[in-house]
Amino acid sequence: MEKKNIDWSNLGFAYQVTDKRFVSNYKNGAWDEGVLTEDATITLTECAGVLQYAQTCFEGLKAYTTEDGRTVCFRPDLNASRMKDSCERLEMPVFPEDKFVEAVKAVVRANEAYVPPYGSGATLYIRPYMFGSSAVIGVKPAEEYQFRMFCTPVGPYFKGGAKPITIRVCDYDRAAPHGTGHIKAGLNYAMSLYQIVDAHEQGFDENMYLDAATRTYVEETGGANFIFITKDGTLVTPKSDSILPSITRRSLMVVAEKYLGMKVEHRPVRFDEIKDFAECGLCGTAAVISPVGKINDHGKEICFPSGMDEMGPVTKKLYDTLTGIQMGRIEAPEGWIVEI
Ligand code: PLP
Numbered sequence: 001m002e003k004k005n006i007d008w009s010n011l012g013f014a015y016q017v018t019d020k021r022f023v024s025n026y027k028n029g030a031w032d033e034g035v036l037t038e039d040a041t042i043t044l045t046e047c048a049g050v051l052q053y054a055q056t057c058f059e060g061l062k063a064y065t066t067e068d069g070r071t072v073c074f075r076p077d078l079n080a081s082r083m084k085d086s087c088e089r090l091e092m093p094v095f096p097e098d099k100f101v102e103a104v105k106a107v108v109r110a111n112e113a114y115v116p117p118y119g120s121g122a123t124l125y126i127r128p129y130m131f132g133s134s135a136v137i138g139v140k141p142a143e144e145y146q147f148r149m150f151c152t153p154v155g156p157y158f159k160g161g162a163k164p165i166t167i168r169v170c171d172y173d174r175a176a177p178h179g180t181g182h183i184k185a186g187l188n189y190a191m192s193l194y195q196i197v198d199a200h201e202q203g204f205d206e207n208m209y210l211d212a213a214t215r216t217y218v219e220e221t222g223g224a225n226f227i228f229i230t231k232d233g234t235l236v237t238p239k240s241d242s243i244l245p246s247i248t249r250r251s252l253m254v255v256a257e258k259y260l261g262m263k264v265e266h267r268p269v270r271f272d273e274i275k276d277f278a279e280c281g282l283c284g285t286a287a288v289i290s291p292v293g294k295i296n297d298h299g300k301e302i303c304f305p306s307g308m309d310e311m312g313p314v315t316k317k318l319y320d321t322l323t324g325i326q327m328g329r330i331e332a333p334e335g336w337i338v339e340i
């Protein structure tokens, strides 16, 4: 397969159109077979549920070229199952989980020329999403839906890749207790845009959100979960019902325990304990693991001993092991790697 003429190593995290995407429609209580199409546009009624009341959710996963030249993706079954949870919370029909995984394979196969080569530093980002497509004017769920999945080659989410970033404690909330923080609803991201634009204007890379009820516990950022490493080498990750259950974070907990022999704690993390941690990072499909060097709390800086120049040593081991599994250099746990 001849690859596209793309400057893979200099890609940022941005959209570019690829050849084919998957589309399936839900009407009269059933999903159709779905097709791969070259049409990257959508025509909708002006009154579509997604446009009026933001009835939409999405997923994100990646495909990789392995060291030995295979094309694989990472734990797509978990994206299918999380999308099911999102759909149920938003009164949307569930796209069957096995068909979701089949669609991932079909989309990657149809866009094989855009899967970045091994060692380029880029990956193929796959974006499944669903939205209410029929007209809704009273506040209620739509009757018709569209499920789509496109892909686009991407580089690092944060410019500078593995360079530590600086984040700030945010005064706005991402998710309410008993709200929608645990699902991947588009609305969670719409209401974070004001804060991210402001953070960037103030010179910060991301926002750290605290729990909305008491503002004493660490939740997550706008697009990734937190990992912390204690001075004695334990992996600590925040637990809360309003955090998105990151597939990367869940995988790292297994990597830490089973591959690196580390102690792992998944528990509520008080903001006032993070000054004692040795390393901090953001983890997610887009973020992979992005080290955090500094947290700004209203002008007061928390600087991690790992510094602003490179990833801390334990974060680096986690990063190397996780990406080693994704790129086929290290044997994966059963079922984590799906060949295209
Ligand atoms: N938290 C939020 C709010 C996200 O948007 C994402 C991205 O998907 C994550 C965490 C990381 O989740 P995952 O590792 O499944 O990509």
Ligand code: COI
Pocket (backbone or CB within 6 Å): 059, 060, 061, 222, 223, 224, 284, 285, 286, 287
């Ligand atoms: C992902 O990591 O897949 C996400 O959806 C996060 C988003 C901020 C790009």
